[in-house]
Amino acid sequence: xxxxxxxxxxxxxxxxxxxxxxxxxxxxxxxxxxxxxxxxxxxxxxxxxxxxxxxxxxxxxxxxxxxxxxxxxxxxxxxxxxxxxxxxxxxxxxxxxxxxxxxxxxxxxxxxxxxxxxxxxxxxxxxxxxxxxxxxxxxxxxxxxxxxxxxxxxxxxxxxxxxxxxxxxxxxxxxxxxxxxxxxxxxxxxxxxxxxxxxxxxxxxxxxxxxxxxxxxxxxxxxxxxxxxxxxxxxxxxxxxxxxxxxxxxxxxxxxxxxxxxxxxxxxxxxxxxxxxxxxxxxxxxxxxxxxxxxxxxxxxxxxxxxxxxxxxxxxxxxxxxxxxxxxxxxxxxxxxxxxxxxxxxxxxxxxxxxxxxxxxxxxxxxxxxxxxxxxxxxxxxxxxxxxxxxxxxxxxxxxxx
Amino acid sequence: xxxxxxxxxxxxxxxxxxxxxxxxxxxxxxxxxxxxxxxxxxxxxxxxxxxxxxxxxxxxxxxxxxxxxxxxxxxxxxxxxxxxxxxxxxxxxxxxxxxxxxxxxxxxxxxxxxxxxxxxxxxxxxxxxxxxxxxxxxxxxxxxxxxxxxxxxxxxxxxxxxxxxxxxxxxx
Numbered sequence: 389x390x391x392x393x394x395x396x397x398x399x400x401x402x403x404x405x406x407x408x409x410x411x412x413x414x415x416x417x418x419x420x421x422x423x424x425x426x427x428x429x430x431x432x433x434x435x436x437x438x439x440x441x442x443x444x445x446x447x448x449x450x451x452x453x454x455x456x457x458x459x460x461x462x463x464x465x466x467x468x469x470x471x472x473x474x475x476x477x478x479x480x481x482x483x484x485x486x487x488x489x490x491x492x493x494x495x496x497x498x499x500x501x502x503x504x505x506x507x508x509x510x511x512x513x514x515x516x517x518x519x520x521x522x523x524x525x526x527x528x529x530x531x532x533x534x535x536x537x538x539x540x541x542x543x544x545x546x547x548x549x550x551x552x553x554x555x556x557x558x559x560x561x562x563x564x565x566x567x568x569x570x571x572x573x574x575x576x577x578x579x580x581x582x583x584x585x586x587x588x589x590x591x592x593x594x595x596x597x598x599x600x601x602x603x604x605x606x607x608x609x610x611x612x613x614x615x616x617x618x619x620x621x622x623x624x625x626x627x628x629x630x631x632x633x634x635x636x637x638x639x640x641x642x643x644x645x646x647x648x649x650x651x652x653x654x655x656x657x658x659x660x661x662x663x664x665x666x667x668x669x670x671x672x673x674x675x676x677x678x679x680x681x682x683x684x685x686x687x688x689x690x691x692x693x694x695x696x697x698x699x700x701x702x703x704x705x706x707x708x709x710x711x712x713x714x715x716x717x718x719x720x721x722x723x724x725x726x727x728x729x730x731x732x733x734x735x736x737x738x739x740x741x742x743x744x745x746x747x748x749x750x751x752x753x754x755x756x757x758x759x760x761x762x763x764x765x766x767x768x769x770x771x772x773x774x775x776x777x778x779x780x781x782x783x784x785x786x787x788x789x790x
Numbered sequence: 791x792x793x794x795x796x797x798x799x800x801x802x803x804x805x806x807x808x809x810x811x812x813x814x815x816x817x818x819x820x821x822x823x824x825x826x827x828x829x830x831x832x833x834x835x836x837x838x839x840x841x842x843x844x845x846x847x848x849x850x851x852x853x854x855x856x857x858x859x860x861x862x863x864x865x866x867x868x869x870x871x872x873x874x875x876x877x878x879x880x881x882x883x884x885x886x887x888x889x890x891x892x893x894x895x896x897x898x899x900x901x902x903x904x905x906x907x908x909x910x911x912x913x914x915x916x917x918x919x920x921x922x923x924x925x926x927x928x929x930x931x932x933x934x935x936x937x938x939x940x941x942x943x944x945x946x947x948x949x950x951x952x953x954x955x956x957x958x959x960x961x962x
Binding site: 493523524525528529531532533536538539542543546558561565583584585586 | 817818824844845848851855863917918
């Protein structure tokens with residue numbers, strides 16, 4: 389947590405910092421540093437652990453509503469205690485390890501996955517004074533630890549000694565590697581334009597207002613909008629969420645690399661998936677949606693961490709909504725979509741961002757031309773490539789529906 | 791404190807590398823090798839080279855590891871085939887000889903380079919400065935590396951996409 393807290397901040401803004409000082413303020417210096425770190429870790433574990441529980445319930449409830457059924461409603465009022473019941477069931481379940489499995493790797497895979505997805509939370513700026521770890525290259529750190537999840541999936545698939553697990557793990561790796569590229573290319577323009585790899589620096593670059601009330605977030609620029617969409621599509625694929633949930637397509641592939649996992653270890657995988665999704669949403673908020681900044685000037689009295697929470701929840705609900713809406717892709721469609729559509733679009737978006745950066749000094753009549761060129765650079769390739777890729781497949785005519 | 795952590799990282803890295811060489815199961819060896827790469831990244835981090843450490847993590851642990859794992863899985867026919875042993879005694883000896891030669895060159899290089907006796911002041915290079923150096927004075931090197939990598943990738947694509955007549959028959 390950063391130490392500088394201007395007195396001018398409202399009370400609620402300073403509250404977490406003051407609470408931390410109250411807890412660890414009496415300790416001598418090296419111990420205080422350690423205690424601050426430990427408190428950050430415990431808070432992250434608690435907050436995101438609870439968010440995970442709430443999210444599973446919200447997902448089941450919303451999916452139920454979308455599919456015109458009530459969802460869980462027996463445990464507690466409105467089914468609110470369902471996550472606790474699920475937790476007790478999963479933790480007391482028998483842990484089965486196949487006889488021929490590689491016991492150590494079978495155990496290490498979920499642990500590696502969970503640890504790497506937790507590490508990603510360390511560098512996200514949650515509020516004006518709430519940055520657990522402020523690194524010079526924190527965005528790079530975020531995606532570097534994210535890259536280790538592939539290793540964990542491989543370990544899970546290989547150590548299970550099951551052909552379905554291994555095949556599904558290879559498919560999962562192909563998917564993760566394919567979508568890593570658009571994911572990385574999507575945030576590169578942000579780094580180019582704000583000139584820093586630090587998450588706090590990127591949030592600072594999005595402060596202020598245009599025309600007095602439009603927030604200068606990256607999503608409100610042509611390249612930022614395109615980058616955000618590409619980032620979110622790639623994030624869906626990276627966190628194995630529908631419509632890209634082929635790795636554990638439960639209706640076709642048993643459960644992919646999770647086939648031989650049960651009980652507590654299965655929960656760890658499940659948790660890691662949700663943590664990955666939450667962390668990627670948090671990074672999307674930081675990179676494109678202005679981080680903890682308020683969307684309108686007169687709303688700034690609400691503390692920054694509340695805004696961050698609202699934005700991250702909105703993105704997570706979007707993930708759930710998408711899961712309820714879209715059917716699953718086929719593996720060839722999945723890889724073709726990444727390599728033939730998302731990667732070229734992300735590359736073109738880099739050029740758009742370069743143009744945006746070079747034309748930043750233009751006077752206001754030329755600003756219209758600047759916006760027009762940038763929007764054309766975003767929309768034109770999207771339409772052209774979309775038409776070419778879907779030629780022969782779309783638009784579809786439905787014979788039996790009116 | 792700092793030295794103790796460094797020694798712990800050093801021991802872990804070397805132990806992982808040694809175990810990677812001595813194990814007979816190729817997959818275990820690869821995973822341990824990745825562990826020793828992690829150790830190297832930790833070393834960079836302790837030395838204050840954040841950017842290099844994260845790049846090591848992203849490139850080696852994230853990407854190179856996948857290439858190695860895929861290579862192992864695609865070239866072995868069955869799971870039992872994954873355990874390897876040297877073909878013959880002469881091969882084992884030549885491996886020892888080659889490794890010893892590399893070690894000799896490295897030791898010679900380390901012993902004959904002028905290292906400062908007192909630890910130099912910890913450099914404070916920000917990522918921004920690194921980027922300015924890479925795209926300014928060293929941009930030619932960066933471009934050459936980019937061209938080499940692109941050529942390698944194109945070569946890989948060409949090799950992978952060549953359809954042999956027999957392979958086409960199989961597909962049908």
